[in-house]
Amino acid sequence: MLSWLFPKKTQTETPVYQEHKEDFSDVTIVAEYFKELTGVTFDKQISILNSKAKSFCQNNNIYSYKELLNKISQDKVLKQELINRLTTNETFFYREFNQIAELVSLIKQESHPVRILCAPCATGEESYSIAIALLESGVASNKFKIIGIDINSDAIDRAKKANYRERNVRNLSEELQQRYFIQEGESFQLKSDIKQLVEFHIFNIFEERFKSLEKFDYIFSRNMLIYFDADTKQKAVEVLRSMQKDQSKKIFFGHADLF
Numbered sequence: 386m387l388s389w390l391f392p393k394k395t396q397t398e399t400p401v402y403q404e405h406k407e408d409f410s411d412v413t414i415v416a417e418y419f420k421e422l423t424g425v426t427f428d429k430q431i432s433i434l435n436s437k438a439k440s441f442c443q444n445n446n447i448y449s450y451k452e453l454l455n456k457i458s459q460d461k462v463l464k465q466e467l468i469n470r471l472t473t474n475e476t477f478f479y480r481e482f483n484q485i486a487e488l489v490s491l492i493k494q495e496s497h498p499v500r501i502l503c504a505p506c507a508t509g510e511e512s513y514s515i516a517i518a519l520l521e522s523g524v525a526s527n528k529f530k531i532i533g534i535d536i537n538s539d540a541i542d543r544a545k546k547a548n549y550r551e552r553n554v555r556n557l558s559e560e561l562q563q564r565y566f567i568q569e570g571e572s573f574q575l576k577s578d579i580k581q582l583v584e585f586h587i588f589n590i591f592e593e594r595f596k597s598l599e600k601f602d603y604i605f606s607r608n609m610l611i612y613f614d615a616d617t618k619q620k621a622v623e624v625l626r627s628m629q630k631d632q633s634k635k636i637f638f639g640h641a642d643l644f
């Protein structure tokens with residue numbers, strides 16, 4: 386009676402423990418995969434890659450680099466997390482300011498509104514620096530549009546939030562800090578009228594869909610090529626050239642990028 390209320394006792398199941406054979410002996414398969422995907426080479430920093438990739442695997446219960454590559458081929462979120470873990474996003478406001486000043490003087494000579502690309506933009510400081518420098522030199526905000534792209538989705542999220550620390554704004558005068566940021570304790574929040582002058586997107590410059598962006602009058606590509614080998618630098622330069630409206634114009638690279 387009432388037996389249907391109680392499930393039949395089944396034989397106690399013995400949990401099956403899958404044996405995982407840990408193998409982090411050959412990180413070169415990760416290095417090759419990552420270079421193919423992003424252009425970034427770890428040839429001279431293989432032990433740094435090994436420690437980052439191994440801790441990434443351990444945090445995600447992955448027991449070997451082969452398993453990592455298998456999982457990544459099926460899991461876009463995990464793939465993006467690996468990209469975020471292995472790319473370096475160091476940047477700050479008014480970095481190598483002489484190039485920004487040169488861009489400003491070129492734009493002042495333009496009679497039409499210009500499109501400016503920052504590829505890569507990391508956490509946004511370079512793109513916002515260009516906006517600030519243009520406004521400071523009297524260029525009206527409707528005379529330019531700045532687009533920042535980066536392969537690192539965490540960096541793009543932070544760029545959109547535009548909340549910085551003292552070390553990010555250290556090159557700005559106190560006057561500029563006060564004019565463009567709301568400071569609360571340690572935090573420097575960029576004001577919304579500057580934020581809206583810049584658009585940010587996640588893009589890998591080697592992806593086909595990057596080329597579908599409308600072309601640009603001016604391109605900044607600083608401190609990304611330093612992570613590429615000679616052949617990949619060449620490919621990156623070709624991609625960036627193809628994004629220019631007028632190829633006779635200069636692309637702004639970082640001082641260490643092309644050597």
Ligand SMILES: C[S@@+](CC[C@H](N)C(=O)[O-])C[C@H]1O[C@@H](n2cnc3c(N)ncnc32)[C@H](O)[C@@H]1O
Binds near residue numbers: 472536540589607
């Ligand atoms: C050091 S930051 C440079 C930021 C800024 N341009 C500057 O000079 O201060 C380098 C950035 O390049 C990005 N990056 C690396 N490979 C990339 C690729 N294939 N496509 C887009 N961004 C990439 C990284 O995610 C990183 O944020």
